[in-house]
Amino acid sequence: MSVVAVGSVAFDTIETPIGRVERAIGGSATYFTLAASYFVPVNLVAVVGEDFDDEYRGVLAGRGIDLNGLKVVKGGKTFFWEGRYGQDPNERESLVTELNVFDGFRPELPEAYRKAKWLFLGNIDPEIQLEVIGQIEGRPLVGCDTMNFWIERKPDKLLAVLRKVDVFFINDAEARQLSGNINLISAARTILEMGPTAVVIKKGEHGAFIFTENFRAFVPAYPLEEVVDPTGAGDSFAGGFVGYLAKAGELHELNLRRAMYYGTVAASFTCESFSVGRLKSLSQEDIQDRFKALVDLVHVQLE
Amino acid sequence: MSVVAVGSVAFDTIETPIGRVERAIGGSATYFTLAASYFVPVNLVAVVGEDFDDEYRGVLAGRGIDLNGLKVVKGGKTFFWEGRYGQDPNERESLVTELNVFDGFRPELPEAYRKAKWLFLGNIDPEIQLEVIGQIEGRPLVGCDTMNFWIERKPDKLLAVLRKVDVFFINDAEARQLSGNINLISAARTILEMGPTAVVIKKGEHGAFIFTENFRAFVPAYPLEEVVDPTGAGDSFAGGFVGYLAKAGELHELNLRRAMYYGTVAASFTCESFSVGRLKSLSQEDIQDRFKALVDLVHVQLE
Numbered sequence: 001m002s003v004v005a006v007g008s009v010a011f012d013t014i015e016t017p018i019g020r021v022e023r024a025i026g027g028s029a030t031y032f033t034l035a036a037s038y039f040v041p042v043n044l045v046a047v048v049g050e051d052f053d054d055e056y057r058g059v060l061a062g063r064g065i066d067l068n069g070l071k072v073v074k075g076g077k078t079f080f081w082e083g084r085y086g087q088d089p090n091e092r093e094s095l096v097t098e099l100n101v102f103d104g105f106r107p108e109l110p111e112a113y114r115k116a117k118w119l120f121l122g123n124i125d126p127e128i129q130l131e132v133i134g135q136i137e138g139r140p141l142v143g144c145d146t147m148n149f150w151i152e153r154k155p156d157k158l159l160a161v162l163r164k165v166d167v168f169f170i171n172d173a174e175a176r177q178l179s180g181n182i183n184l185i186s187a188a189r190t191i192l193e194m195g196p197t198a199v200v201i202k203k204g205e206h207g208a209f210i211f212t213e214n215f216r217a218f219v220p221a222y223p224l225e226e227v228v229d230p231t232g233a234g235d236s237f238a239g240g241f242v243g244y245l246a247k248a249g250e251l252h253e254l255n256l257r258r259a260m261y262y263g264t265v266a267a268s269f270t271c272e273s274f275s276v277g278r279l280k281s282l283s284q285e286d287i288q289d290r291f292k293a294l295v296d297l298v299h300v301q302l303e
Numbered sequence: 304m305s306v307v308a309v310g311s312v313a314f315d316t317i318e319t320p321i322g323r324v325e326r327a328i329g330g331s332a333t334y335f336t337l338a339a340s341y342f343v344p345v346n347l348v349a350v351v352g353e354d355f356d357d358e359y360r361g362v363l364a365g366r367g368i369d370l371n372g373l374k375v376v377k378g379g380k381t382f383f384w385e386g387r388y389g390q391d392p393n394e395r396e397s398l399v400t401e402l403n404v405f406d407g408f409r410p411e412l413p414e415a416y417r418k419a420k421w422l423f424l425g426n427i428d429p430e431i432q433l434e435v436i437g438q439i440e441g442r443p444l445v446g447c448d449t450m451n452f453w454i455e456r457k458p459d460k461l462l463a464v465l466r467k468v469d470v471f472f473i474n475d476a477e478a479r480q481l482s483g484n485i486n487l488i489s490a491a492r493t494i495l496e497m498g499p500t501a502v503v504i505k506k507g508e509h510g511a512f513i514f515t516e517n518f519r520a521f522v523p524a525y526p527l528e529e530v531v532d533p534t535g536a537g538d539s540f541a542g543g544f545v546g547y548l549a550k551a552g553e554l555h556e557l558n559l560r561r562a563m564y565y566g567t568v569a570a571s572f573t574c575e576s577f578s579v580g581r582l583k584s585l586s587q588e589d590i591q592d593r594f595k596a597l598v599d600l601v602h603v604q605l606e
Contacts, residue, residue, distance in 0.1 A: 087485050182390050185528045206509040207523065218523045218600050220510065225488045257603045297521050298601040300560045 001246045002041040004113045004140075005032050006132050007122020007235070008102055009046040009070070010079040014274060017087055018228050024275035025056050027079060028122035028145065031232035034279050035239025035266035036120075037063040038287055039247040043116070045069035045107045045132070049076035049100060059280055068110045076101035089230045089271075090204050109135045116140050118246040120238065123147045126157035133164050141251070143242045144196075145169045145235070151178050159194060166251060168196040169238045172203045184209060188216075198256055200241065200263075202234050210260050215253050219260040222268035222294050229274045233267040236279060240266030265290045304549045305344040307416045308335050309435050310425020310538070311405055312349040312373070313382035317577060320390055321531050327578030328359050330382060331425035331448065334535035337582050338542025338569035339423075340366040341590055342550040346419070348372035348410045348435070352379035352403060362583055371413045379404035392533045392574075393507050412438045419443050421549040423541065426450045429460035436467050444554070446545045447499075448472045448538070454481050462497060469554060471499040472541050475506045487512060488519075501559055503544065503566075505537050513563050518556050522563040525571035525597050532577045536570040539582060543569030568593045
């Protein structure tokens, strides 16, 4: 089962205590599609400028990602972000954000994408997320991410999106903000009532929870001795999660629990290099080995 | 196999967003011994004042804790602490600390305790921790806790203690401070080189890691919808951990992994009420049910 993913493709200039990279490929849809590409065919819907040359396209095409939905604006410039991380990978400072062609992006799904069974909506304007859902024929399975900006600016539209979402990804601070609950379990319960079948609360280096009506589960982040660059970890998590789930089929507990682990695996590889250095070149064995290491981390024998 | 535990017994006045309790029983050794008492016989070494009356003694005696090592100073007052928690249970403010009889506490182990196979040293002056180790005949298994105060004031003595410790409990901030490493895996490796067989790094609501030369493992905190009072959670963790391990016998991986789960179970019960309200009155079924719920939280089926 293939996945259609809508989000940003960007150039990132990133500085961390370990080093610096300039105009590397980034953006939520880049991380998402690369992570998902290890599980199922992926179709990308995004916009770039003319400066997004063949070398950059090759990163995505090299993983077999369908780029028919990647719109190129002639004479336009690709979304650019510059940020810096301190010693604590959870604290980052945005130095430059130039939306460029991403400003006013109205995704149009190619005809071939409109029968998608799985749709992932990256963190974009919830009005546009609704438009995209409307472009799909029938009722797809929908994964969705958002951010504090939209919770504050367009809460009603976001709630309208949530009524059509199957798996909702949100970080802990945003879950508290959206629900008005400080406690994450209460927050998850409140958000579940907004519509999603499953709520995944991402806590960065502290792992992630999933809550549904029937069960709750937790997976720790994979412990890394060196976090080179955490940019895109959350989007990679969503990519590994949705990619695995689209491959596995049904949204039942067993699959959702495994999806949590595959999401974590993808996020951990992303953190091991700048940009998508590691994420773009994994083997199935790399993924399975880390999945097993992660399971082993929490393993305990009952008595 | 019984455990001898040395630490503080105190009166705590605690305010949290949920309520307030005055002069409730507290102190590191109180939480530790109660948690450990569900697994093995426990011998307490601590000091209190005359104001520590039969009602308070009864809390400990009611769990079968041996109080022959609980020294009562005539005319003295018991260690008193007052603190307040905000909405975030990880942030607490100390309002009053009156050491009283705990000031200058020099533990003397009753003869019957000196053949102990398991010794737990709560967070006290490392010089005194060394003295206590010296009072045990032979080479006991030693669990040990500390805090930033001793890392700053008596690093050399603490290092001398660590060379005699089997399981060292420390929180994440203290692990970074003691090791000089920001990354917790690097921190754990550095601390392992100081002597302990196992280092347990406690991260509060974010769970705990254990590191040895041969394996590493993680257990999440048990998710609670309402944290009534987190005081003593870390000491309860150590009590459940050491209690289980003393019962299980050898310090091998299988037992250490289970000990992490039992420590977490004990800590979760402590957080569910003020003081030791819940911790003092558990059934073996309560403990087993929560152990299973915690295992279920991270459970995943391999493919």
